[in-house]
Amino acid sequence: MQYVRAPMTAALNIYDPSAKPQAGPTSLVGLTRPQMLDAMKSAGVEDRKAKMRAEQVWRWVHHHGVTDFEAMTNIAKGQRSVLAEQYTLARPDIVERLVSVDGTRKYLIRLAPGVECETVFIPDVGRSGALCVSSQVGCTLNCTFCHTGTQKLVRNLTAQEIAAQVIIARDDLSEWPTSNENRQITNIVFMGMGEPLYNLDAVSDSIDIMSDGDGMAIGRRRMTVSTSGVVPKIIELGKRTRAMLAISLHATNDGLRNELVPLNKKYPIAELMDAIRAYPGLNNSNRVTFEYVMLKGVNDSPAEARALVSLLRGVPSKINLIPFNPWPDSPYECSDWETIETFAEIVNRAGYASPIRTPRGRDIFAACGQLKSESERMRASARKAT
Numbered sequence: 170m171q172y173v174r175a176p177m178t179a180a181l182n183i184y185d186p187s188a189k190p191q192a193g194p195t196s197l198v199g200l201t202r203p204q205m206l207d208a209m210k211s212a213g214v215e216d217r218k219a220k221m222r223a224e225q226v227w228r229w230v231h232h233h234g235v236t237d238f239e240a241m242t243n244i245a246k247g248q249r250s251v252l253a254e255q256y257t258l259a260r261p262d263i264v265e266r267l268v269s270v271d272g273t274r275k276y277l278i279r280l281a282p283g284v285e286c287e288t289v290f291i292p293d294v295g296r297s298g299a300l301c302v303s304s305q306v307g308c309t310l311n312c313t314f315c316h317t318g319t320q321k322l323v324r325n326l327t328a329q330e331i332a333a334q335v336i337i338a339r340d341d342l343s344e345w346p347t348s349n350e351n352r353q354i355t356n357i358v359f360m361g362m363g364e365p366l367y368n369l370d371a372v373s374d375s376i377d378i379m380s381d382g383d384g385m386a387i388g389r390r391r392m393t394v395s396t397s398g399v400v401p402k403i404i405e406l407g408k409r410t411r412a413m414l415a416i417s418l419h420a421t422n423d424g425l426r427n428e429l430v431p432l433n434k435k436y437p438i439a440e441l442m443d444a445i446r447a448y449p450g451l452n453n454s455n456r457v458t459f460e461y462v463m464l465k466g467v468n469d470s471p472a473e474a475r476a477l478v479s480l481l482r483g484v485p486s487k488i489n490l491i492p493f494n495p496w497p498d499s500p501y502e503c504s505d506w507e508t509i510e511t512f513a514e515i516v517n518r519a520g521y522a523s524p525i526r527t528p529r530g531r532d533i534f535a536a537c538g539q540l541k542s543e544s545e546r547m548r549a550s551a552r553k554a555t
């Protein structure tokens with residue numbers, strides 16, 4: 170199956186939101202509204218009917234999750250067959266699907282030959298559950314504790330490919346049609362592979378798709394975009410998406426942060442904090458999340474906990490202490506549980522509630538970028554064995 174993918178330019182594969190679908194049968198699943206309108210016009214729907222038809226199909230796809238044009242009962246039979254001749258309702262393939270003992274589900278999704286990304290469903294976050302989506306395959310930044318950082322950037326994902334990750338998870342959890350009650354996927358977090366602010370056009374379009382009330386209807390304030398600190402894009406993110414902001418901080422002084430998150434050399438902590446303070450819509454009920462990965466003997470002392478508290482003073486914030494999830498040959502170890510508790514207590518006393526994020530899905534390699542490598546390793550050894 171072919172996916173609608175914008176033409177890629179130069180080495181960084183810049184996503185072009187105005188690009189038309191490629192020739193051949195393309196999938197309508199995960200298109201933006203303007204792309205759906207274009208698709209209807211390309212299928213020969215008269216101009217005066219195209220807008221309504223696009224709205225109908227868009228709703229069938231994103232509210233009902235249909236996989237067959239025949240299910241679109243408010244569209245005339247003839248019209249349905251025309252659409253079926255030219256388009257599909259196919260989803261990208263799931264290469265691996267792993268379900269953890271704790272309910273975490275992890276998918277490795279093939280978007281195109283050689284282009285695979287990870288998506289993780291984590292139950293019990295927020296009211297019900299969060300889906301962690303990828304925005305790029307690989308990453309250009311090389312945070313030293315992150316496994317994705319060891320993988321070269323393959324390319325940016327399109328808005329369609331980001332939205333398709335949610336659609337696939339909803340298929341798997343039987344969450345169609347969209348309902349407001351008993352949802353399992355209530356929140357979206359851009360904490361999978363890649364740096365979302367290096368792919369902001371696609372991320373922003375995908376948030377439009379996922380938040381649309383006629384589709385998946387996931388509120389914008391239930392979406393969190395995590396960045397390692399691409400300062401010039403932070404305010405733009407807020408203005409364009411009205412999503413919640415998360416910052417991968419991990420250190421409170423430039424010396425250490427330069428080491429852990431090399432992007433800090435370009436955008437040091439003081440500049441980062443200024444951009445965060447100016448994030449649109451920030452207040453006590455819409456706080457910034459600061460992620461802090463606990464690395465043994467590196468950033469986990471009580472003095473660093475106190476430095477964290479004073480750095481965040483005056484910023485409406487939440488703190489997420491993330492136990493480091495080790496990967497083969499990773500240069501760090503996770504802090505001891507006692508050390509994490511001491512750190513958390515200092516942060517707690519400063520008024521931040523239960524900040525430790527419990528490790529989820531460890532049995533299925535749920536750390537960022539790990540399933541992909543593990544799966545490639547297993548497939549490589551399977552190839553060798555045959």
Ligand code: SAH
Nearest residue numbers: 315360363364395396397417460493494537
């Ligand atoms: N590129 C973005 C979003 C993806 S990473 C960013 O860096 O914010 C999502 C989160 O997972 C980040 O906070 C990142 O620091 C954290 N992370 C990466 N590797 C990890 C590991 N091995 N253990 C624990 N957390 C990790």
Ligand code: SF4
Nearest residue numbers: 308312315318363397
């Ligand atoms: Fe990229 Fe985020 Fe990993 Fe850093 S932590 S290498 S920015 S995915």
